[in-house]
Amino acid sequence: xxxxxxxxxxxxxxxTWEIPAYFFTGGLGGASAVLSLAARVGGNEAxxxxxxxxxxxxxxxxxxxxxxxxxxxxxxxxxxxVFKVTSPMSVGSWILGxxxxxxxxxxxxxxTGRLKLVKYAAEVVSALSGGPLATYTGGLVADTAVPAWxxxxxxxxxxxxxxxxxxxxxxxxxxxxxxxxxPARRLAICGALAELGAVQAMERxxxxxxxxxxxxxxxxxxxxxxxxxxxxxAGLLAARGxxxxxxxxxxxxxxxxGEVALRIAVWKAGRQSARDPRYTVIPQRERRExxxxxxxxxx
Amino acid sequence: xxxxxxxxxxxxxxxxxxxxxRVGFFTDTSICIGCKACEVACKEWNLVPEDGxxxxxxxxxxxxxxxxxxxxxxxxxxxxxxxRVDDGAEGLRWLMSSDVCKHCTHxxxxxxxxxxALFRTEFGTVVVQEDVCNGCGYxxxxxxxxxxxxxxxxxxxxxxxxxxxxxxxxxxxxxxKCTLCYDRLKGGHEPACAMACPTKSIQFGxxxxxxxxxxxxxxxxxxxxxxxxxxxxxxxxxxxxxFGAFFLLLDEPEVYGLPPDPVVTTRDLGQIWGHVAVxxxxxxxxxxxxxxxxxx
Numbered sequence: 001x002x003x004x005x006x007x008x009x010x011x012x013x014x015x016t017w018e019i020p021a022y023f024f025t026g027g028l029g030g031a032s033a034v035l036s037l038a039a040r041v042g043g044n045e046a047x048x049x050x051x052x053x054x055x056x057x058x059x060x061x062x063x064x065x066x067x068x069x070x071x072x073x074x075x076x077x078x079x080x081x082v083f084k085v086t087s088p089m090s091v092g093s094w095i096l097g098x099x100x101x102x103x104x105x106x107x108x109x110x111x112t113g114r115l116k117l118v119k120y121a122a123e124v125v126s127a128l129s130g131g132p133l134a135t136y137t138g139g140l141v142a143d144t145a146v147p148a149w150x151x152x153x154x155x156x157x158x159x160x161x162x163x164x165x166x167x168x169x170x171x172x173x174x175x176x177x178x179x180x181x182x183p184a185r186r187l188a189i190c191g192a193l194a195e196l197g198a199v200q201a202m203e204r205x206x207x208x209x210x211x212x213x214x215x216x217x218x219x220x221x222x223x224x225x226x227x228x229x230x231x232x233x234a235g236l237l238a239a240r241g242x243x244x245x246x247x248x249x250x251x252x253x254x255x256x257x258g259e260v261a262l263r264i265a266v267w268k269a270g271r272q273s274a275r276d277p278r279y280t281v282i283p284q285r286e287r288r289e290x291x292x293x294x295x296x297x298x299x
Numbered sequence: 300x301x302x303x304x305x306x307x308x309x310x311x312x313x314x315x316x317x318x319x320x321r322v323g324f325f326t327d328t329s330i331c332i333g334c335k336a337c338e339v340a341c342k343e344w345n346l347v348p349e350d351g352x353x354x355x356x357x358x359x360x361x362x363x364x365x366x367x368x369x370x371x372x373x374x375x376x377x378x379x380x381x382x383r384v385d386d387g388a389e390g391l392r393w394l395m396s397s398d399v400c401k402h403c404t405h406x407x408x409x410x411x412x413x414x415x416a417l418f419r420t421e422f423g424t425v426v427v428q429e430d431v432c433n434g435c436g437y438x439x440x441x442x443x444x445x446x447x448x449x450x451x452x453x454x455x456x457x458x459x460x461x462x463x464x465x466x467x468x469x470x471x472x473x474x475x476k477c478t479l480c481y482d483r484l485k486g487g488h489e490p491a492c493a494m495a496c497p498t499k500s501i502q503f504g505x506x507x508x509x510x511x512x513x514x515x516x517x518x519x520x521x522x523x524x525x526x527x528x529x530x531x532x533x534x535x536x537x538x539x540x541x542f543g544a545f546f547l548l549l550d551e552p553e554v555y556g557l558p559p560d561p562v563v564t565t566r567d568l569g570q571i572w573g574h575v576a577v578x579x580x581x582x583x584x585x586x587x588x589x590x591x592x593x594x595x
Contacts, residue, residue: 001553002550002551002553002554003553003554003556004374004376004553004554004555004556005355005357005360005556007363007364007556008364008445009444009445009553009556009557009558010440010442010443010444010445010558011366011439011440011442011445011446011447011448012439012440013436013439013440014436014439014440014448014449015436030582031582031586034582034583034586035586035589038586038587038589038590039590039594042590042594043594044594044595047594069435069436070433070434070435070472071432071433071434071435071436071449071450071470071471071472071473071474072432072433072434072472072473073433075414075431075432075433075434076433078414078416078431078432078433079413079414079433079435081414081415081431082413082414082415084410084412084413084415085572086410086411086565086568087410087411087412087413087437088411088571088572088575089411089413089435089437090413090414093413130582131579131580131582131583132575132576132579134578134579134582135575135578135579135582136575136579138574138575138578139571139572139574139575140437142567142571143411143441143564143565143567143568143571144407144411144437144440144441144564145407145440145441145442145443145561145564146440149440150564150567153567153570153571153574154570154574156574157571157574157575157577157578157579158574158578158581160578161578161579161581161582162581162582162585164582165582165585165586169589179595180595182592182593182594182595183586183589183590183592183593183594183595184589186588186589186592187585187586187589190585190588190589191585194581194585270440274440277553277556280558281553281558281559284558284559284560284561285553285559285560287560288559288560
């Protein structure tokens with residue numbers, strides 16, 4: 001393959017560590033809001049409260065992360081100048097604004113024990129927007145020219161959604177005694193399995209060339225570490241999480257660490273994918289109509 | 300040679316009566332002499348800051364790439380290839396090409412910009428509003444050509460007392476790129492790079508006319524047997540709907556560091572939103588399923 005002095009064709013994403021951190025907190029917040037409302041309706045008050053506080057904390061941590069990544073943090077309100085469906089970041093800002101605002105309101109009212117009806121309304125709003133909050137970030141990175149992200153557009157929203165569900169389950173199972181944490185534990189285990197499966201499907205679709213960043217360098221190491229932590233954490237929760245508080249705490253911690261590693265791995269894989277022109281040029285060269293070499297070309 | 304109607308750039312229609320003729324660049328690299336007058340003129344006119352002097356050892360290219368502080372970039376390629384097809388097997392040639400923002404008909408940067416800082420001008424070009432951009436960086440990996448980049452140079456002299464320094468970062472932090480000299484176009488002038496080009500390798504004008512002229516030029520080079528002559532970005536049916544700034548190259552695009560088949564990422568946005576929505580439903584479904592075995 002020819003290239004221009006091996007220089008990249010596309011630019012490496014300029015996003016710093018705050019962005020993968022937000023992928024984790026946003027996912028955790030969104031899925032926790034859904035878990036909380038389901039627990040409320042199901043009559044598990046302990047789980048409803050815990051996941052509500054976890055979700056609100058994650059939602060409150062998100063805007064500072066996003067703002068500190070901006071080149072002009074003092075202009076963060078410009079995110080709400082317009083609403084553009086062609087920009088997953090614009091739509092996502094509004095989703096985070098609505099969901100985070102609602103979950104923080106609900107948590108505050110829960111703490112103070114006031115305005116029950118407003119609190120319920122806020123819980124419903126945050127749960128309804130929680131699903132999209134957990135998955136839009138997968139679509140956001142897929143909507144770029146980065147091959148390791150764009151070519152994974154059919155899988156990334158599921159990878160991120162499953163990771164969010166696993167994180168929400170694990171985080172609540174971390175803080176609750178095992179007898180109250182049944183649904184959280186089951187969500188953590190199911191989410192972990194779904195996430196491992198979705199990552200597998202993504203790697204298969206990307207193939208040996210475009211999928212290479214998920215297997216090499218820092219992204220490769222993190223992907224592997226993430227899979228090990230997620231599998232071990234889910235296994236521990238499934239085997240001993242119901243009986244032993246220690247096992248539940250250890251399993252949840254492992255699982256959460258694995259999900260953080262996954263988000264960092266995807267971010268790093270995108271950077272590696274952009275840095276090497278092979279990932280951009282070779283697939284484009286192959287899909288371009290195979291033309292007969294014109295008479296006026298000599299190698 | 301027929302004048303092909305330029306594909307309509309997204310967002311251009313909204314200008315109605317204030318819409319101007321779509322303009323662009325035709326960069327004919329077969330007559331580029333690598334003088335870099337375009338790079339200098341661009342920096343001078345647009346007050347693009349100096350961003351380091353580095354000897355790359357890559358032929359005469361000490362600029363490297365297009366980025367926030369380089370809006371025209373002359374590439375230099377030294378090749379052991381015959382210049383013309385009938386020159387025999389031996390040959391040495393030196394290719395030069397002045398790269399620039401493509402001002403795509405379907406522009407990914409403009410689509411993904413969450414603040415509306417990037418916009419389509421009445422001339423059909425794509426421009427960043429420096430007073431709106433908040434440096435989110437989404438356009439940077441969205442561009443299939445790697446044109447846009449974040450400026451990390453100091454926004455103001457270090458001794459200045461800027462109260463916002465405490466809140467924000469000290470660097471400029473915004474995204475910058477070629478404006479196709481929007482200010483000059485407004486005043487009825489030609490962009491600085493085209494004006495400075497001594498060989499007319501950079502031609503500015505209405506896109507329809509440029510495309511017709513490029514077709515004639517390609518036919519001439521083919522008849523003369525120039526090795527590898529091809530138009531890049533002229534076709535309105537390509538993955539970005541044709542470039543507003545297109546090229547005549549003497550080798551494959553990747554040789555110049557350009558993508559062979561660029562596609563606007565938002566072409567797949569419907570599919571992406573579909574999967575985001577279904578995945579969100581799956582998350583809700585998974586939570587409900589977790590309660591199927593009881594709420595404890």
